[in-house]
Amino acid sequence: MTGAEVRNFAVAIVLFALAALIPLTGSGYWLSIGVSIATYMVLSTSWALFSGPTHYISLATGAFYGIGMYVVGLGIEILPYPVLLLIAAVLGAALAALVGLATLRLSGVYFVIFTLGLAELIRQLVNWGQTTQGSSSGLYVLTDISEPMIYWQLLGLGAIVYLLGWWINRSRLGFALRIIGNDEVVAVHSGINTASAKIILFVVSGTVATVTGALLAPRLSYIESSIAFSPMLSFLVVIMALLGGAHRLWGPIIGVVPFMLVWDLVTAKFPNQTTLVLGICFLLIVYAIPHGLAGLVEKYRARARGAF
């Protein structure tokens, strides 16, 4: 390990320890914001693991997240909670592999379109399944898992995602993905199996999103398909990851924190204008900060270094 890496690890551990202290403040407001931030930290960092290097925009996060919720909602009365998390992870990985096999062998546009409709497709299937089974449309999740517990679990998952991302970046797989992102033709010609590299990373990112949904199910206590498969979630994840900068492991988190604080205000003050604000954010990211906040930081750091 190099000196810079030791330093980064130390900084990360300190930040995680500080973040873990939030529930001890006893403030319900900060805890609730903390859970939201931790959720989107996990989701958008794992999103960026796949979409950052490859530039494939995945809008499937909402579908995976909803599946995780439904696994817990359906199984909470029958099976112990950790087993459900495992089932959610396996299901998420299987779905990601199937979607990847069908679309990632082809050009990126097919993938975007497919993932765009995936959450709505699964929602329709779940609704149909529930009506033909004759059960009610909602599910109750009654557990004794408290909000601080959910928060710490999310932080733990976040730590796993960061370690995984760090390890993938150093591995042959991460190197292969960066080549694919730069030029897929070159990647194919240098003997990289582009489809399988992309599918592996998509499976990782889908599994994490599914487990996140499963972790958050106890917080809602009542699950309905329109809430679990909310179309907004996938877009929020994309926006935050790109705002922070998807090309760096630490990029998404610096997008998530400010965005969530502002978003919380917007949804409280102007609940009817959220889509409009979301649209403006998208345009701002494309035209004003194409490389995200991380890109800006790097540019100014390089300039400061150049001045001396």
Add this chain to the structure above:
Amino acid sequence: MEIIIGGILLGGTYALIAMGLQLQYGVARIMNLANGEILVAGSFAALWLFAGAQLSPVLSLIIVVPIAFVGNWLIYQYFLLPLVKRSKNQGQLEVDSILSTFGISFIFVGVMHAIFGGEYFNYEYLEIPFQVFEEPFALNRIVAFLGAAIAAACLYFWLNQTRSGLKLRAVSVNPDAANLVAINVNRASAMAFALGGAVTAGGGALISMFVTFDASIGVLFTMKALIIVILGGVKEIRGSIVAAFVLGLAETAVASLIDPGLTLASAFLLFILILLFRPQGLFGRQTS
């Protein structure tokens, strides 16, 4: 029989929407994910003119289509052309244009939501039963189908038989080569994008006669148009017309035989099948 005729009537309007998207993606190379919102904007315009001025939705096309043309031309000039100039390759342009048109679509939804509110809308126009092969169908669906057929025929003729249509087809085949034979590629692309938007908005005005819509339903139409275009083959107008009828029939069959809530699932099933077995589309040519 009811399913077949219903499917064909639905497919006709889908064909018009898909042609709009195809002009934008095939010629202007912009994957326009705000396509469905432009359609819904056309629907709202028709509703507003019908409720406010008692103007028939068919006549409102005279107003809706030119406005949509100008509006889409402006969108191309001010939002998308900078991206075309900035991007170094097609992949970069695709990512940028997808994100940018997502932004535009959200802004459309937000503005329509602010003006019309979040309720569902429909209105009654020409809801007279009309006998087709001894099955009753509402006259408004038949009028919409005829309107779509006329528009599609005009568009097809224009693209294949006129000089300006030839320019668009040349850009669609190879923009660099088109540039070399003195075609203004940016102008042709702007033309195609604006025309595509106008066709889509016109389709929205026609479809509003028999569909219940709200401010956020656009993404469903976007999905359908995208699936049709891919099903038919990206640069094949004939392909997407056939694909539109296939989708119209499949949706009507699923809705009436299994469950009306599964229309998107049937569209997706077609989509998966085409991706697995014929990714270049029904009529597309194999590349490389």
